[in-house]
Amino acid sequence: MAASDTERAQQQIDEIEALSSIYGDDWCVVDEDEKIYCIKISDCLDQPKWTLCLQVILPPGYPTAEPPIYQLNAPWLRGQDYTELANSLEEIYVQNLGESILYLWVEKIREVLIEKAQSSDPEPDIKKTTEEVDEDDGDDFLLDYQPIQEDQIKMLNYMTSESQEDEELPPIHHGNPITDRRSTFQAHLAPVVTTRQVKRVLEKLYENKKIASATHNIYAYRIYCEDKQTFLQDCEDDGETAAGGRLLHLMQILNVHNVLVVVSRWYGGILLGPDRFKHINNCARNVLVE
Secondary structure, three states, rough: HHHHHHHHHHHHHHHHHHHHHHHHHHHEEEEOOOOEEEEEEEEEOOOOEEEEEEEEEOOOOOOOOOOOEEEEEEEOOOOHHHHHHHHHHHHHHHHHOOOOOOOHHHHHHHHHHHHHHOOOOOOHHHHHOOOOOOOOHHHHOOOOOOOOOOOHHHHHHOOOOOOOOOOOOOOEOOOOOEEEEEOOOOOOOOEEEOOOHHHHHHHHHOOOOOHHHHOOOEEEEEEEEEEEEEEEEEEEOOOOOOOHHHHHHHHHHHHEEEEEEEEEEEOOOOOOOOHHHHHHHHHHHHHOOO
């Protein structure tokens, strides 16, 4: 057993060395100890139109027994595009079980980007990919989870007047940004009592160029329906897999209702791994408590 662990470790070392020599500066070691790597992939060398960042974590069982854990990052990569690409990567893994597959993954992604560049797809909004948030180095807002107090929960349960019109735009509160390794997270909150208000608030937020340019705008809402004694709730990942569900789960734990929380993330080019979920939740929690 030990020999196979050693063999796997050696296979990983060999693969990483090969990739770093093939891809040069585009290949980056995020964390040697945790085996986290990142590669920037684009459709061509001279003037790339489509670029994407692939982050991989190599678990101890890779390549013989476990697949790499990966994340695809690009502001334009949403919905259908994301699903199709993820399916292609899964397929490559299944077809090459037990083998080193990172090179195949990178070249598959490059193929997709080249197809995009050659097809009639409009170019991605470059402003979105380069806009870096530098107004606030919000490091002093990095807070760890603390148990929430009972009176804070009471404060969280927004009471919205019965007479409020469906169409009325609720007040929107913006939380303090959190910045970590050039990624910035900021939460926005609004009291809502109907799904139409949710839509109004989202539309209003997207009117803000900075929010519209975020890599991800993750949101979740919970509305309590008095007559049915049930919750109307939903969430959206916006390309950050599972983030919306985690945000909704946080709101359920805190027992908040009649509220919409949106967390914007501006990606700064350095992958954060699981820390990004901590920042999304901390942002949301802070804005709820405020």
